Amino acid sequence: MDPRLNPYTPNAGARPPALVGRDHQLLGFEVLLERLRGGGTEQSMIITGLRGVGKTVLLGAFREIALKLRWAAVEAEITRHGDFGERIAQLTRRALLQVAPRSRWRERARRAAACLQSFSLTFSPEGAIxxxxxxxxxxxxxxxxxxxEDLSDLFVALGEAAREHETGVVFLFDEVQFLEVREFEALIAALHRTVQRSLPITMVGAGLPQIPRLAGEAKSYAERLFTFPTIGPLPAPAAAEALTSPAAALGVSFAPEAAQRVVDYTQGYPYFLQEYGKTVWDQxxxxxxxxxxxxxxxxxVEAKLDGSFFRVRAERTTELELRYxxxxxxxxxxxxxxxxxARVLRRTSNQLGPTRSxxxxxxxxxxxxxGLAAFTVPQFDRYMIRNHSLRPGISR
Ligand SMILES: Nc1ncnc2c1ncn2[C@@H]1O[C@H](COP(=O)(O)OP(=O)(O)OP(=O)(O)O)[C@@H](O)[C@H]1O
Ligand SMILES: [Mg+2]
Structure with missing residues (x-):
């Protein structure tokens, strides 16, 4: 088929031509915003799932819904060792400008701007906004x-500005597993404060199943503020639809057995479906x-996955980590x-503890x-076996 028309999207965060199997989460998000705008309360969500299941795509779809409902929506990808304070300040600035252009700011928006000045002077004097x-x-x-305390002040001020301008603000955070505990706790405390005041401001997160471990009060607030839905591979009928419908829209069909083979190989994992679909289309x-x-x-397909999806995951690992x-x-x-x-590596768990961590x-x-650990990347075991020998130096 004409590669120029290839409809598949095997790229991180790329909106697929058919976003299937996520209606429940999309509806949940719409309900969340509508209820908050009406002055009600509703649990927000932190979506977890393995690599390549469609978390970033879902956050992107949430953003579109938010904008359609005339909410301010700001997105950020959390990075390890990032400057959280400065990041929040930048996002708040963008959110405030989306709430209303400067020329139309009323009292609460001005106050939020003043609060933001204080916050950024406190947390990122270098990058003062x-x-x-x-x-x-x-x-x-x-x-x-x-x-x-300061994040709570900032969120309350921003929420009040949004309410004054009859809108709301949603923060969309990707890769939340990289938040540090104190950052996650601060976000939770700040959102708890805004919920108490019924302000139209919320945060939706997505990340790996490894969410920062909270303790005590922060944990119980988190459980009240958020649900933690998991997204995973698509069930077989949805996977078949994700594969066949983009082609069908261009007049190309799959024999049922052909679609079935792709679904079986990919186990319904969205990234693999896109990569397989793209390759088959071109051939x-x-x-x-x-x-x-x-x-x-x-x-x-395997060569492409190995060279992109899997390889970027395996990069930045040491020799010992790879062996693990x-x-x-x-x-x-x-x-x-x-x-x-440890037994496979002829070592003790204690010796390998730091590597595992x-x-x-x-x-x-x-x-x-x-006591258990699992791969965050689906089918990573197959990739490792294809590309690395168990005993380096001895060829497979
Ligand atoms: N519901 C879906 N139906 C079909 N394809 C999808 C769906 N969701 C995502 N995809 C496709 O799957 C791939 C992975 O999506 P995305 O980057 O959002 O995953 P992710 O969970 O954020 O992965 P990572 O953890 O690596 O960041 C993309 O190629 C995207 O086009
Ligand atoms: Mg992602």
């Missing part, structure tokens, strides 16, 4: 130096696409016990249960 308006910082607001010479072609494309991952792969795709992995910190592994 220029709002381009002559508004001084306010004394006693967002200037205590305590992130919890196909006729419609309907037949099962033999699908099977003949496996190697090409390879040993896990030897045991299979399921969650594995530290002691079993670093892999969790880097987002390559997560801990689904006590």
């Amino acid at each position: 220029s709002l381009g308006v002559d508004i001084d910082a306010v004394e006693g607001l967002a200037d205590s130096g305590s992130l919890v 196909a010479e006729a419609s309907p696409i037949d099962p033999q072609l699908v099977t003949a494309c496996v190697e090409l 991952l390879r040993a896990m792969a030897e045991l299979g795709s399921e969650p594995q016990r530290a002691s079993d992995v 670093r892999l969790i910190e880097k987002g390559l592994l997560y801990t689904p249960g006590f």
